[in-house]
Amino acid sequence: MDRAQLAGFLRTRREALQPEDVGLPRGRRRRTGGLRREEVAALSDMSTDYYSRLEQQRGPHPSEQLLAALARGLRLTLAERDHLFQLAGYAVPHRAVRADHVNPGMMRILDRLQDTPAQVVNHLGETLTQTAPAVALLGDETRYSGLARSLHHRWFTDPATRLRHPDEDHPIHSRLIAAHLHAAYARDGRGSRAAAIVDALLAASPEFAELWREHPVQGAYCPPKRFRHPEVGDLELHCQTLVDPDESQMLLVFTAAPGSESYEKLQLLSVIGDQRV
Structure with missing residues (x-):
């Protein structure tokens, strides 16, 4: 598992997402251009602390189930999802139909x-x-x-x-x-x-x-x-x-x-x- 690359990938995808992309209000006090860590954590059904540790290169090795939840929360494409799995140290199997990933x-x-x-x-x-x-x-x-x-x-x-x-x-x-x-x-x-x-x-x-x-x-x-x-x-x-x-x-x-x-x-x-x- 490449912690630095994984953390960087998660951060860039989080910062690229806008609140409007995931159905959230922008709000007047928002200073960051992308999503907050707590927002990505909520979208991925995990704790803010767990997600923050992944971005800070100090989290545990995420499971495949957790990575799939992150891919959904960050609205990743199939190619990006496969890249996420590879960064976490998992082989990406050939799938005839990607039936487990939401477009x-x-x-x-x-x-x-x-x-x-x-x-x-x-x-x-x-x-x-x-x-x-x-x-x-x-x-x-x-x-x-x-x-x-x-x-x-x-x-x-x-x-x-x-x-x-x-x-x-x-x-x-x-x-x-x-x-x-x-x-x-x-x-x-x-x-x-x-x-x-x-x-x-x-x-x-x-x-x-x-x-x-x-x-x-x-x-x-x-x-x-x-x-x-x-x-x-x-x-x-x-x-x-x-x-x-x-x-x-x-x-x-x-x-x-x-x-x-x-x-x-x-x-x-x-x-x-x-x-x-």
Whole structure:
């Protein structure tokens, strides 16, 4: 690990970021042109002291998970992310699809949606980051590890995942999720993470196995979805989707018709989300 180079790289990227780039107000008293250390630490879900020690060349050897969080917090490109890993002494493996790194452009859009339920999801159904209202609506979907990171896997193996939707809607969700996973498998092929999820589900879920044999195909239209929230009740929401050019991740934004009961409930959830955070 090259502490001096790592510290210099973190400092230059922090100073290059402007508050507006990450959805923060500039404020009248700001003297520095870039972000403050405490702001980068908050964006990366770590303590200010830990991040400061990295910039001062006296911190511990960061883990790969921590480096991935820094890459997201600093809005690094894939090339910059790989460089960060190399400076920290990690080999950068070849990745056919960079499904675990949020595109900086996606992050810039998400930063401007902090009062809206929105999240970035990769093609494997893994949620990479969420706004606070999205956590209030769906729960923290970034907390899982292993195969459970994938909504596709949780839907067919964890009954609690289905509690957010009315029972009568479960069959259509099952078919849509199976179709989405089928598209990911067709894209990535044997030996991929998508294939590992498919193999696990074929062994664990007769429902999935039956759907898989039908070769479901994902449609272009996404109809309104009904959600069942434990605190505000039922909502009917539209899910607007922005797909990254390489189609490895999507920005999902949940909206309701203005003036509707669901719209009022979304406003309440935004308040709940802020209080929980």
